[in-house]
Amino acid sequence: MAAESGEKWILTVTAQTPTNIAVIKYWGKRDEDLILPINDSISVTLDPDHLCTTTSVAVSPAFSHDRMWLNGKEVSLSGGRFQNCLRELRSRASDFEDEKKGIKITKKDWEKLNVHIVSYNNFPTAAGLASSAAGLACLVFSLAKLMNVKEDHSKLSAIARQGSGSACRSLYGGFVKWIMGKEENGSDSIAVQLADEKHWDDLVIIIAVVSSRQKETSSTSGMRDTVETSALIKHRAQEVVPKRIVEMEEAIQKRDFPSFARLACSDSNQFHAVCLDTLPPIFYMNDTSHKIISCVEKWNRHEGSPQVAYTFDAGPNAVLISHNRKAATLLLQRLLYYFPPQSDTDLDSYVIGDKTILKDAGIHELKDIEALAPPPETKENTSTQRHKGDVSYFICTRPGRGPIVLTDESRSLINPETGFPK
Ligand code: DP6
Numbered sequence: 242m243a244a245e246s247g248e249k250w251i252l253t254v255t256a257q258t259p260t261n262i263a264v265i266k267y268w269g270k271r272d273e274d275l276i277l278p279i280n281d282s283i284s285v286t287l288d289p290d291h292l293c294t295t296t297s298v299a300v301s302p303a304f305s306h307d308r309m310w311l312n313g314k315e316v317s318l319s320g321g322r323f324q325n326c327l328r329e330l331r332s333r334a335s336d337f338e339d340e341k342k343g344i345k346i347t348k349k350d351w352e353k354l355n356v357h358i359v360s361y362n363n364f365p366t367a368a369g370l371a372s373s374a375a376g377l378a379c380l381v382f383s384l385a386k387l388m389n390v391k392e393d394h395s396k397l398s399a400i401a402r403q404g405s406g407s408a409c410r411s412l413y414g415g416f417v418k419w420i421m422g423k424e425e426n427g428s429d430s431i432a433v434q435l436a437d438e439k440h441w442d443d444l445v446i447i448i449a450v451v452s453s454r455q456k457e458t459s460s461t462s463g464m465r466d467t468v469e470t471s472a473l474i475k476h477r478a479q480e481v482v483p484k485r486i487v488e489m490e491e492a493i494q495k496r497d498f499p500s501f502a503r504l505a506c507s508d509s510n511q512f513h514a515v516c517l518d519t520l521p522p523i524f525y526m527n528d529t530s531h532k533i534i535s536c537v538e539k540w541n542r543h544e545g546s547p548q549v550a551y552t553f554d555a556g557p558n559a560v561l562i563s564h565n566r567k568a569a570t571l572l573l574q575r576l577l578y579y580f581p582p583q584s585d586t587d588l589d590s591y592v593i594g595d596k597t598i599l600k601d602a603g604i605h606e607l608k609d610i611e612a613l614a615p616p617p618e619t620k621e622n623t624s625t626q627r628h629k630g631d632v633s634y635f636i637c638t639r640p641g642r643g644p645i646v647l648t649d650e651s652r653s654l655i656n657p658e659t660g661f662p663k
Pocket of ligand 1: 405
């Protein structure tokens with residue numbers, strides 16, 4: 242048997258998993274341990290080239306206990322959520338054999354074998370972007386591959402859900418629905434793909450990473466307080482979201498941008514309204530977030546039909562979804578007009594991700610930003626004030642694919658000889 246002591250082999254798998262942004266929000270649980278939500282939610286998966294988690298996992302009889310390193314630092318795996326995911330995965334592990342390497346692991350061996358998990362985000366964690374969604378989804382996906390778990394992505398999503406609710410939607414690319422389910426054991430609370438990323442590939446996404454000094458309330462405790470104290474949340478979960486889910490699915494199916502934008506903006510606003518209705522009230526958006534909303538609302542109204550949708554999660558960062566490239570170019574010009582970089586910032590680090598949109602916007606150097614004219618929808622009598630330094634940087638991206646296994650050994654984060662982070 243492979244798990245006998247004295248054996249030195251190490252088996253590894255590396256995977257990459259995207260992050261996702263909800264356009265119909267998950268906020269509120271009916272079961273805290275199993276992470277079962279009070280409503281369905283819908284998200285767009287973001288291109289992993291710009292925002293993703295890479296995770297390498299390894300198993301070896303030489304490992305003394307389960308260990309994890311995140312962005313270069315060892316983190317504890319003792320939390321209930323990690324333990325629930327590990328237990329669920331081990332119980333579904335299958336026999337594995339690699340004759341060439343002389344590795345044979347039976348289903349029973351997985352109960353005793355320990356794993357090392359090394360995970361990295363390709364975006365700054367401090368930015369307050371949904372790193373837990375990509376992180377937990379990647380942990381579950383890579384361990385499922387390592388342990389030869391023969392379950393489809395929906396079943397894996399139910400495991401990732403127990404790590405962090407929003408993580409279940411990162412098991413698929415494109416447009417994803419998390420079905421709340423009815424069962425007490427959570428078996429039907431799973432994610433399903435509504436459409437893949439190619440279905441609506443005109444969409445361009447610009448994220449404004451908003452500078453913030455405020456310590457934010459975690460989603461987990463924030464939504465607990467909302468469920469306990471808000472009267473509005475019941476109305477939202479029972480009356481509003483069920484209708485919006487149907488409408489949003491139809492908007493995605495038909496690539497109907499005006500409906501998509503109306504629903505996404507209203508749902509983000511209602512999520513922040515239930516936060517305000519919580520005791521004590523929770524403020525995730527700040528002045529800059531509000532300024533971004535008003536810039537978008539003004540422009541959409543001026544055009545007569547929505548050019549861009551905004552949505553905000555549990556923090557001040559704006560996720561702006563544009564109808565197409567043309568609209569994204571015009572949006573970026575507006576954003577850079579209102580939110581120019583500090584004088585000591587270089588353009589290359591101020592707009593990251595797909596920089597071709599910057600070129601289309603005619604911005605090649607910092608002085609091009611300074612020379613931008615006020616957008617035509619700015620009324621002469623209103624302020625055309627520019628807010629230097631309110632935005633840390635922008636990320637240009639698009640809807641993207643689901644998780645993949647990286648077969649190229651050089652992408653592994655684990656040293657294949659030692660089983661420790663490289
Ligand atoms: C505002 O998934 O982070 O991003 O399930 O407690 O881990 P837990 O919470 P989490 O909540 C995400 C909330 C949200 C909306 C959303 O992604 O749907």
